[in-house]
Every structure is written in C-alpha cells, then in structure tokens.
Amino acid sequence: MTTGSPEYPDDLRYWLALHRAPLIGSRRFCAILAHFLSPRALFETKAADLAALGLKEKTIAYLRCPDWQAVEADLRWLSASGHDCLTLHAPRYPALLREIPDPPPLIFVKGDVSALSSRQVAIVGSRNPTPSGLRFAREIASGLVSRGFAITSGLALGIDAAGHSGALEAGGITIGVAATGLDRVYPRRHETLARDIVTRNGALVSEFPPGTAPRADHFPRRNRIISGLSLGTLVVEAAPRSGSLITARLAAEQNREVFAVPGSIYNPLSRGCNELIKGGAKLIQTVEDITEEFEAQLSVQCYEPSSFETGSGDDRASMQLLKYIAYDPTSVDTLVAATGNTPEAIASMLLILELQGHVASTPGGGYVRTR
Numbered sequence: 001m002t003t004g005s006p007e008y009p010d011d012l013r014y015w016l017a018l019h020r021a022p023l024i025g026s027r028r029f030c031a032i033l034a035h036f037l038s039p040r041a042l043f044e045t046k047a048a049d050l051a052a053l054g055l056k057e058k059t060i061a062y063l064r065c066p067d068w069q070a071v072e073a074d075l076r077w078l079s080a081s082g083h084d085c086l087t088l089h090a091p092r093y094p095a096l097l098r099e100i101p102d103p104p105p106l107i108f109v110k111g112d113v114s115a116l117s118s119r120q121v122a123i124v125g126s127r128n129p130t131p132s133g134l135r136f137a138r139e140i141a142s143g144l145v146s147r148g149f150a151i152t153s154g155l156a157l158g159i160d161a162a163g164h165s166g167a168l169e170a171g172g173i174t175i176g177v178a179a180t181g182l183d184r185v186y187p188r189r190h191e192t193l194a195r196d197i198v199t200r201n202g203a204l205v206s207e208f209p210p211g212t213a214p215r216a217d218h219f220p221r222r223n224r225i226i227s228g229l230s231l232g233t234l235v236v237e238a239a240p241r242s243g244s245l246i247t248a249r250l251a252a253e254q255n256r257e258v259f260a261v262p263g264s265i266y267n268p269l270s271r272g273c274n275e276l277i278k279g280g281a282k283l284i285q286t287v288e289d290i291t292e293e294f295e296a297q298l299s300v301q302c303y304e305p306s307s308f309e310t311g312s313g314d315d316r317a318s319m320q321l322l323k324y325i326a327y328d329p330t331s332v333d334t335l336v337a338a339t340g341n342t343p344e345a346i347a348s349m350l351l352i353l354e355l356q357g358h359v360a361s362t363p364g365g366g367y368v369r370t371r
Contacts, residue, residue: 011040015087015106016074017066018042019209023059026207029105033088070209077108077183077210082198084109092116095333100228100254104207107225110182111203115173118150119340121290122226122251124244125159125236126269133159133237133269136261138166140234143287145172150202152177152230154222155190159236159244164193167202174202175229179222181212205229223247224254231294231338232257234284238272245272248281255326257293259284318349318356322369325359329366 018024018032018039035053036042042050043063050060078085086093087106094116097103109116121144123137141151141163151167153160155176167174176197180186182204185194194204207225208218223246227233233251235258238244248258258281263270277283284290324330324338335346350367353359359367 011038012085012087013068013071013075014038014040014043016071016085016209017068018063019106020067020070021059021062023056026102026104030088030103033105070211073211074209082110083182084113086113094229095331095337096231097225097228099331099334100224102224103228104225106207108182108206108209109203111198112173112201113203115150115175115201115203116205116229117337118173118175119148119294119338120150120152120175120230122152122230122233122247123159123163123236124153124223124226124233124247125238126242126244127156127158127160128269129158129162129237130267130269133261134162137162137236138169140236140284140287140290141166141174142170142172144290145170147287147291149291150175152226154179154219154226154247155186155194155204157187157190161190161193163236164197168196168200173200176202176204177222177226177229178204178206179208179218180206180214181208181210182206183210184213186214219243220246224250227251227254227256230256232259232290234259234261234290235273235276235281236261237263237269238276239268240271240275242272245276248276257282259290259293261285318352318358321346321349322353322358325353325367325369329362329364329368331364331366 018029032039032042043066047060047064050063077083085106085108088098088103092113123141125133125137137159144151145167150173151163152175153163155164155178164174164176174197176194178186185191198204205225207221223243227247227250233248233256235244235248251258258276260273260276260281261284262274262277265274282289282293321335321339324335332343332346336343350359354361357370360370361367
C-alpha cells in the first residue's frame with residue numbers, strides 16, 4: 001500500500017480516523033463527504049462550526065484528538081500484500097454497492113479486489129439447515145458459477161458456507177462479507193474456508209477495521225453489504241425473523257432481485273422463504289429460474305460496441321437494457337455493473353431509449369423509466 005497513489009490518497013489516514021469517530025455512522029459520514037468533499041477538512045474545522053453541523057460533543061472531542069494509534073494500526077495492516085482499503089471515492093469501489101442508500105464510506109478487502117466487480121448473486125440462509133438445504137445451496141452456487149456469476153455470502157455456518165464452498169468446488173469466484181475486522185475469522189472454524197476464498201481469486205470484505213470483534217449489531221450492517229454487492233439475493237432456508245430475511249428485505253429496498261426456495265409448510269426453516277414468496281420473491285427450483293431474470297444482461301453482452309456504432313441491433317439491445325432501469329433514478333455505473341457493457345455502449349443505448357420516450361435523464365446524471 002502506498003498512501004500517495006490514486007487508490008490511497010494522501011489523506012487516507014483522515015478517512016480511517018473519521019471511520020473510527022463515535023456517533024458517525026455511514027449515512028452521517030456520507031453527509032460529511034457531501035459537505036467537505038474530504039474528511040481531512042473536517043479535522044481542520046473549528047469546534048463551533050462542527051457543532052453548527054449537528055455533531056455531538058463526544059464526536060467533536062474525538063475530532064480534536066483522534067485515535068492516531070489505531071489509525072497507524074490500520075495502515076500497518078494495509079501494508080501487507082493482498083490487503084486493501086477502498087474509499088467511497090476510489091475508482092475500484094464496487095459500483096453497485098455505491099448505489100445503496102447507506103454505502104459503507106470505506107471497505108477493507110483481503111484478496112483480489114477485482115472480484116468485487118464481478119456479477120454477483122448472494123446466497124444466504126439458516127445456520128442450521130437441513131441436509132437437502134445444504135445440497136441445494138452447493139448445487140445452485142455451482143450452477144451459477146458455470147454461468148459466469150460469483151457467489152457472495154456472509155461466511156456464516158450452514159447455507160452461507162455451502163454457497164461459498166459450492167462456488168469454490170466449481171472453480172468460481174466467491175466473496176465473503178465479514179462482520180468483524182479482517183484480521184480474524186468468525187466463526188473460527190471457517191478459517192480454512194476464508195483462506196481458500198482469498199487464495200482462489202476471491203475476496204473477503206468488511207467495513208469494520210482490523211481488530212474489530214463480532215457483535216450482534218454488526219451482522220445487520222454486514223447484510224446490507226451482501227445484498228448491496230449483488231444483483232440479486234437467494235434465500236435457501238430461513239426461519240421467521242432470521243437474519244437472512246433481513247438481507248432479503250434490504251435487497252428489495254436496494255431495488256435488487258429477491259429469490260427464495262419453497263419448502264414444506266411443516267418445516268420451520270421453510271416458513272421464512274414461503275413468506276418471501278407470498279410477498280413477491282421469485283420461487284426458485286433450478287439455476288435457470290435465477291439466470292432467466294438476468295437474460296437481458298447476458299444478451300446485451302453479446303453486442304460489441306462496434307455493433308452500436310454500425311447501427312445493427314440497436315433497438316433490440318436498448319430494449320434489453322430497459323429492464324435494468326427503474327422508475328427511480330438509475331445511474332450509468334449501475335447499468336455498467338449489471339450488464340458488463342462499456343459506459344460508451346450504455347450511453348448509446350440510453351440515447352436511443354430517450355429518443356423513443358422510454359426513459360428520461362435526471363439532474364443527477366441518472367435515468368428513469370417513463371413508461
């Protein structure tokens with residue numbers, strides 16, 4: 001790691017220091033970035049001005065005397081090979097994750113950062129699944145890998161581990177999102193799994209700095225990253241009020257696909273999935289049930305940029321892109337991540353859709369469906 005590179009700006013230590021500030025969550029951090037552009041400016045602002053921004057006394061006291069010792073520990077961890085930190089402003093920060101309402105201001109990464117740019121489907125579920133649930137999670141992960149998707153999950157026991165393992169066994173990429181610092185693995189019995197993910201072209205991700213132990217309130221925060229990195233989330237088995245249902249709810253709020261595997265009404269682990277299906281999640285029995293939702297994405301990949309320049313297939317490709325444009329503003333970055341096309345190709349298709357009256361541009365640079 002070199003703090004003078006574009007990925008690690010000179011003021012990275014101020015990002016890390018603000019990240020550790022008390023009473024500064026991801027939403028407040030992002031609001032600060034909108035006001036100051038760089039965290040460094042916040043540390044150079046007078047206390048009275050900080051109070052005028054609504055910051056609490058405890059936060060202001062920390063900003064006057066940050067925990068630089070902890071920041072130096074973060075920087076030492078980042079100096080190791082294969083360790084990275086992506087700030088919200090970094091070019092390699094995952095485009096889909098940046099689009100969620102409360103993106104983590106920075107993420108620590110161990111492994112191959114490029115894995116975060118792959119097309120991901122999240123697989124989540126019970127920590128105490130049935131044998132058939134475990135088998136299905138492994139098989140669906142393997143099937144998705146064979147069709148070019150990466151598998152994202154939370155490193156937990158049960159369905160999470162089966163999804164990661166199924167991807168690895170099929171020779172694919174998998175991303176593990178941790179609820180701890182990346183200097184430790186939770187649960188500890190998954191140390192081998194975590195090592196395999198890192199050494200086989202995958203990555204571990206966390207918004208928590210090194211040294212952070214597992215806490216109950218960390219897991220819902222982790223879940224929004226699992227769904228935020230992914231085009232869709234599949235719940236294999238889940239009891240009512242489980243963490244997996246939180247991930248599914250977050251995926252829906254993030255305008256991502258939600259899939260669920262049905263089960264017997266007598267199986268407690270099927271109740272959560274059956275409720276999701278009643279609420280609109282897509283019922284999944286085969287890998288094709290998932291991949292057909294992304295047919296437009298896969299079809300658009302068949303068009304090279306030259307086909308847009310020569311005028312062949314323009315209308316068909318543009319209409320396929322339309323599926324990924326919501327009635328709320330959708331950014332070009334999101335469309336690039338969802339389709340694999342270049343920004344130039346996306347721009348060409350958007351122009352056609354706008355001229356045909358299917359979409360309209362918004363002041364923030366996004367696009368919305370008009371019909």
